Amino acid sequence: xYEQASHSLLNEILNRLKEEISEQDLRHFYTRLGANxxxxxxxxxxxxxxxxxxxxxxQRLVETMARAYIQRAEPLRQIDIEREKDYNWFLHQKWVxxxxxxxxxxxxxxxxxxxxxYLQELGVNxxxxxxxxxxxxxxxxxxxxxxxxxRIDPRLGQLADMxxxxxxxxxxxxxxxxxxxxxxxSDAHDWAQRARxxxxxxxxxxxxxxxxNVPDMFEQSMPEVFxxxxxxxxxxxPEMKRWVMTVFNSYQWDLNYSNPAVFIEMLDVxxxxxxxxxxxxxxxxxxxxxxxxxxxxQNEREAHLxxxxxxxxxxxVAPGTLFIAEAIVAPVEVIKYFGExxxxxxxxxxxxxxTLMALLWDAIATKNTKLLTQGITSLPVKxxxxxxxxxxxxxxxxxxxxxxxxIERAGYDPNTHRKYIIDYFTGQFEDSHARGVxxxxxxxxxxxxxxxxxxxxxxxxxxxxxxxxxxxxDAIGQILLLHNILLSFGGIPLLYYGDExxxxxxxxxxxxxxRGGDSRWVHRxxxxxxRAALRSEPGTIEYKLFTALKHMIAVRNEIDAFADFNxxxxxxxxxxxxxxxxxxxxxxxxxxxxxxSNFDSKPQSLDLDEAGAxxxxxxxxxxxxxxxxxxxxxNNTLVVPPFGFCWLSEMR
Ligand code: OTU
Numbered sequence: 001x002y003e004q005a006s007h008s009l010l011n012e013i014l015n016r017l018k019e020e021i022s023e024q025d026l027r028h029f030y031t032r033l034g035a036n037x038x039x040x041x042x043x044x045x046x047x048x049x050x051x052x053x054x055x056x057x058x059q060r061l062v063e064t065m066a067r068a069y070i071q072r073a074e075p076l077r078q079i080d081i082e083r084e085k086d087y088n089w090f091l092h093q094k095w096v097x098x099x100x101x102x103x104x105x106x107x108x109x110x111x112x113x114x115x116x117x118y119l120q121e122l123g124v125n126x127x128x129x130x131x132x133x134x135x136x137x138x139x140x141x142x143x144x145x146x147x148x149x150x151r152i153d154p155r156l157g158q159l160a161d162m163x164x165x166x167x168x169x170x171x172x173x174x175x176x177x178x179x180x181x182x183x184x185x186s187d188a189h190d191w192a193q194r195a196r197x198x199x200x201x202x203x204x205x206x207x208x209x210x211x212x213n214v215p216d217m218f219e220q221s222m223p224e225v226f227x228x229x230x231x232x233x234x235x236x237x238p239e240m241k242r243w244v245m246t247v248f249n250s251y252q253w254d255l256n257y258s259n260p261a262v263f264i265e266m267l268d269v270x271x272x273x274x275x276x277x278x279x280x281x282x283x284x285x286x287x288x289x290x291x292x293x294x295x296x297x298q299n300e301r302e303a304h305l306x307x308x309x310x311x312x313x314x315x316x317v318a319p320g321t322l323f324i325a326e327a328i329v330a331p332v333e334v335i336k337y338f339g340e341x342x343x344x345x346x347x348x349x350x351x352x353x354x355t356l357m358a359l360l361w362d363a364i365a366t367k368n369t370k371l372l373t374q375g376i377t378s379l380p381v382k383x384x385x386x387x388x389x390x391x392x393x394x395x396x397x398x399x400x401x402x403x404x405x406x407i408e409r410a411g412y413d414p415n416t417h418r419k420y421i422i423d424y425f426t427g428q429f430e431d432s433h434a435r436g437v438x439x440x441x442x443x444x445x446x447x448x449x450x451x452x453x454x455x456x457x458x459x460x461x462x463x464x465x466x467x468x469x470x471x472x473x474d475a476i477g478q479i480l481l482l483h484n485i486l487l488s489f490g491g492i493p494l495l496y497y498g499d500e501x502x503x504x505x506x507x508x509x510x511x512x513x514x515r516g517g518d519s520r521w522v523h524r525x526x527x528x529x530x531r532a533a534l535r536s537e538p539g540t541i542e543y544k545l546f547t548a549l550k551h552m553i554a555v556r557n558e559i560d561a562f563a564d565f566n567x568x569x570x571x572x573x574x575x576x577x578x579x580x581x582x583x584x585x586x587x588x589x590x591x592x593x594x595x596x597s598n599f600d601s602k603p604q605s606l607d608l609d610e611a612g613a614x615x616x617x618x619x620x621x622x623x624x625x626x627x628x629x630x631x632x633x634x635n636n637t638l639v640v641p642p643f644g645f646c647w648l649s650e651m652r
Pocket of ligand 1: 328395
């Protein structure tokens with residue numbers, strides 16, 4: 001949009017920059033800047049317009065974009081242009097992701113290259129490498145306490161290794177996802193050190209206070225993220241002689257985004273990693289970006305404005321780079337991170353589907369799908385050109401973040417039900433095979449979360465210990481059942497490293513001085529490559545899981561209706577153990593697929609007349625695309641095996 005005031009400011013800024021950038025071919029940059037500047041200016045002045053240094057900061061903002069554009073390598077600029085043309089590229093069903101810790105998976109960034117073949121063998125073509133920027137050893141929060149945003153942890157490699165890996169992945173048509181930890185820095189970061197040393201400029205990068213007045217006000221309404229290991233939201237720094245806001249661990253200082261210098265610095269970091277060849281950036285803890293007294297300091301309107309501004313600026317420099325919102329918040333709040341009041345994504349193109357994740361765990365514990373179906377019914381429809389990241393496990397704990405009203409609608413009391421689920425997964429019941437470990441128990445609120453590897457949570461650890469073959473099969477069945485949903489639901493499936501070979505809990509963190517108190521380390525494994533090699537030996541657990549997942553991914557690739565164009569219809573069915581939805585193709589009506597999943601340990605049946613038109617087509621004319629054969633249908637009643645699933649389609 002053209003608007004006089006912002007454009008005359010832009011002209012002035014560009015005139016001042018002229019000498020520096022006159023040598024360059026900036027056609028694309030200018031076109032994109034022109035298109036986005038009105039929005040950028042509006043957002044920037046809405047956030048920072050009242051400050052006396054506003055114009056100076058606006059100039060720095062444009063300079064930052066211009067410099068980053070000049071530094072953007074030609075192959076990446078080409079990709080930007082290709083993706084501008086094929087703008088829905090990431091909604092295609094061909095993308096299948098895996099999140100992994102580089103240290104635990106391959107040992108180092110350079111070793112990653114030789115492991116790419118393993119990922120490709122499985123069918124994974126999007127790799128989220130967990131944060132690998134420099135952190136102080138010991139006080140690293142698994143990579144989320146960054147002390148230098150432009151340097152890689154020397155134990156994992158050098159920047160050059162990263163660039164080589166990015167180029168190698170590009171050749172293989174694999175996408176690279178990296179983290180940018182936007183909300184906070186380590187207390188060892190240069191800014192924090194200088195704040196400590198008394199530099200006012202850097203104290204203003206954080207929320208620091210000489211006494212408890214402001215902290216006490218904030219504390220009245222702020223929840224605690226790590227109540228056991230890091231209670232409270234402020235930490236006294238004896239050297240600085242000030243309180244500093246530390247929402248996560250006491251060594252993670254929250255950045256103050258009401259200071260435009262902070263926004264510009266972090267935009268520069270985002271563009272820096274986009275220029276290193278990251279296709280997708282995972283923006284950590286985005287719900288926390290804005291702090292306001294009297295609020296929970298999560299999901300504030302301004303947090304969204306910051307993300308919109310980040311997106312608008314990044315589109316000028318690196319429009320091919322996508323953002324993932326990591327906002328593990330209530331369903332109605334998550335959806336806003338795609339951007340509100342917009343048709344296409346205006347904040348992040350991709351968001352973690354934490355709602356689906358938590359609901360799936362509920363269905364595993366209860367063996368019924370009442371809450372799962374209810375929760376998905378209430379999940380708001382997302383924007384076009386936006387997609388979910390569907391996952392069951394990741395490097396974090398499982399929070400039961402579903403909606404209380406949905407729990408009630410499913411016929412349970414919220415508190416009792418949540419307690420039941422936690423107790424189930426932490427193995428408090430006789431009949432539970434789960435080996436979860438409690439995380440983040442809050443004495444005051446009674447709130448708790450769960451750690452544990454996928455395999456251990458669904459009973460594989462228990463079954464192996466007992467030598468119970470039936471229980472082993474049940475655990476394998478549940479791992480595959482959950483992945484069947486990730487792969488067919490709509491969105492990018494994000495597997496978690498180790499789950500493809502049934503990796504169990506690793507309790508060694510308990511001996512580790514700095515990790516002992518953080519049970520999330522129980523599910524951040526070192527891959528045992530000897531065990532991974534068993535994936536080629538029929539009969540082994542590794543073989544059963546790996547081959548089945550590989551097959552499922554290959555079949556997904558062939559089903560166009562599995563691309564994500566808001567083309568899913570939930571089908572409520574009477575049998576409480578089944579979860580059913582239809583995926584349809586927008587152009588080819590005949591290509592509809594009916595997905596039915598059984599969360600029970602016994603076979604379950606579905607009268608296909610309950611599934612609309614499927615009732616009439618049923619007789620002998622349906623094929624299970626996944627199994628590659630006709631499903632069990634007896635007089636229009638479909639039988640789904642224990643923990644089984646089918647992807648039904650009309651035979652051609
Ligand atoms: C994120 O976590 C990361 O994924 C965690 O590994 C980090 O510890 C944390 O940020 C701090 O950087 O902020 O929006 O239950 O789910 O802390 C959600 C805890 C987050 C995590 C939560 C999450």
